[in-house]
Amino acid sequence: MPVLDRLASGAQSLAAAAAGGVSEGDLAAARAQMGFSLAWHIVVACLGVGLPALTLIAEWYGIRTGDPAHRLLARRWARGMGVLFAVGAVSGTILSFEMGLLWPGLMGTYGQVIGLPFALEGIAFFIEAIFLGIYLYAWDRMTPKRHLLTGLPIVVAGVASAFFVVCANAWMNQPRGFTLRDGRVVDVDPWAAMLNPASPPQTVHMILAAFMVASFLTAAVYAVAMLRGRRDTYHKAGFFIPFTVGAVVTPFQIVVGDWAARFLAEYQPAKLAAMEGVFTTGSHVPLTLGGIARDDALRYGLEIPNGLSLLIGYDPGTVVQGLDKVPRSQWPAVTAVHWAFDVMVAIGLFLLLMAAWLLLWWWRGRRGNRELLDQRGSRPFLWLAAIAGPASVIALESGWCVTELGRQPWIVWGIMSVREAVNPAPGLMTGLWLVLIVYAAMTVATVYVLRRLATHAAVPLAPQEEDVERYPVV
């Protein structure tokens, strides 16, 4: 078992690092700071990937039909996009700083191995930033069709950045493309490192998640407006364009999520064991929902007999590896990872139900669900759709917790622990506090500014040509 060999060799380095001098508090501070700034960035980044596509759809529809409501919608989304892109760009820059500030041990040794995807990501981000500048600021300086075209590179580059940066994260789960000789990294194959086995499931899962979050979150805003009685073309378009995109993506995401979990069963069984709370290797493993890990078992959960074995191998006799195969010092925090996973899956299934509900309406309405939605019966749907927005963000964060917490105590799975990677300089706790304060202020300001953008210029009931023209994108 190469997996077990790898873990065994890793255990030695873990023990060696434990003897080193980094204090428990500083390590926790570094992890908290990285985790916090990533968790913050990931939401904005998802909006940065998904929102341009939604805006382009609205703009395209507006150009095709000449409908002022759609064109106004595109302009208003673009304005929000400008703010979100700016905070996304700076919060992403901080992450590249933190890679070195907090984890110089990782970067000093393996920086060269994962450099390539970051270089590619840099190029993609560059293109994104350039065309965003053109798209936002040159709105009234070119023909509508040409303007629409300048938006396309933003979408493509946004998806590409997500792909590259998640490839680097996938490498931390499946480190490939190098040889360790006497503690030195040699024979680096950067392409093999980037395109490691974890890259396909992780990148697809993340990109779809970005579109889901952007879609459901945007739709939720308009669901609330519709619940408050705004059922004009503008608000309906603001709800249905993103919600439809989200509904289309969701079923694919469920399939991809299943693929990602099955991938873990083969390549990273310790993570799957923590996700599902499996302590003992065996067949006929039940699927446990919820529960608390205590005394080497998951207790108080709801068990579905043979469930996990069936899910992984379509056969109750499928053997699932448990945490007993891994030294105890290398266990991730089981309860946290398991709950994060369950929450993500539960929300994913909820979103799937919402997608099915929309499909049902579309099918029953034939001429489109808009007429049907005007009826009273749509209120529960809109309520749930309003919840779906924040819920998709919770699913996103939970999924991210699963992959990051599930990899612990490793920063490079089986090879380097977070303790070996952390900056040995004193005072990391102070940095954490500073970052928390700045991010708290930035969160308040971002939410406030976005709210002001939405409210300070009221949307007319039936937007006219001059309402579109008068609305400034920047």
Next chain:
Amino acid sequence: MLADTALAVMWVGLTCYAVFGGADFGAGVWDLLAGGTRRGRPQRQLVEHSIGPVWEANHVWLIFVIVLLWSAFSPVFAAVMSTLYLPLTLAALGIIARGAAFAFRKASTELWQQRLFGACFALSSLITPFFLGTVAGGVASGRVPPKLAGGDVLTSWLNPTSVLGGVLAVLTCAHLAAVYLCADAAREGRAPLAAAFARRGIVSGLACGAVACAGIAVLHADAPALFHGLTHRGLPLVVLSAVAGLGGLVLLHRRRYVLARPAAALAVAAVLWAWGAAQYPAMLVGGTTVDQAASDAAVLSACLIVLAVGAALLAPSLWLLYATFQRRTPATPPDARPQRPGSP
């Protein structure tokens, strides 16, 4: 050879960041010094129009440099980041505050919000280049040993060379911004504003020169290796910088604003390359050389190929960006926008 190429490409990125991104910081400095709400309004408007469309793209040069440093020279990146984590954390926070507050200010409508975000934007535009300058000073004066957090947490960046670097960085950014803004103001047909920025450009340029002259003594005492390099191998570039800087001032004085731009940029670029030439082949003075720090050849060539392909995509895109916004009068303020969408 491969390592030298990677280093050169990284230095080009650093130069672009200084010349383009630096000017965005400098614009923030002028925003800070623009005076009260009413008096500073034309200047702030010009700053906003000029850097609005481009600052995000200019900012990416920093990411480019960081990523290339860690890909091509991982141990140097680790040593610099771990030793100088205090000024770098402060610079990072300044970057957040600058970018976010700039976007927020643009999106706000009420005066108190614009004041708050504007102050945040302007102050962080001042502190960010200062801390980045102290980092450069720490590296250039050999205060970063080649291991993790090997240098002193404080004196690695609180030392004469670092302070010189920080002050020079702020002044240089301000100078570049003033020079660039002259041409923008002139193109908008705002001659008094252009003249005002020309004055600021000349004053900041002279200040840069004075600080640089004082810096000779500082470096002689504090960073002898760097001093030796600058007065020997780097000397032609130092002279070039001084000549270009002075030439730029003369052009400003004669109101040749468009020509003053490349002159000012050249002066800044020449200083950076003089530093590089003075220090080469050491990446960490007294420790690691370029070849010792360089990554595996496969990594270097992959990164360089990718960057070459990327450059082929980026060059036309950047041209489109700058051409779109430099070609004709920048957009009038939103409240007075006359065009119909789609009309040229």
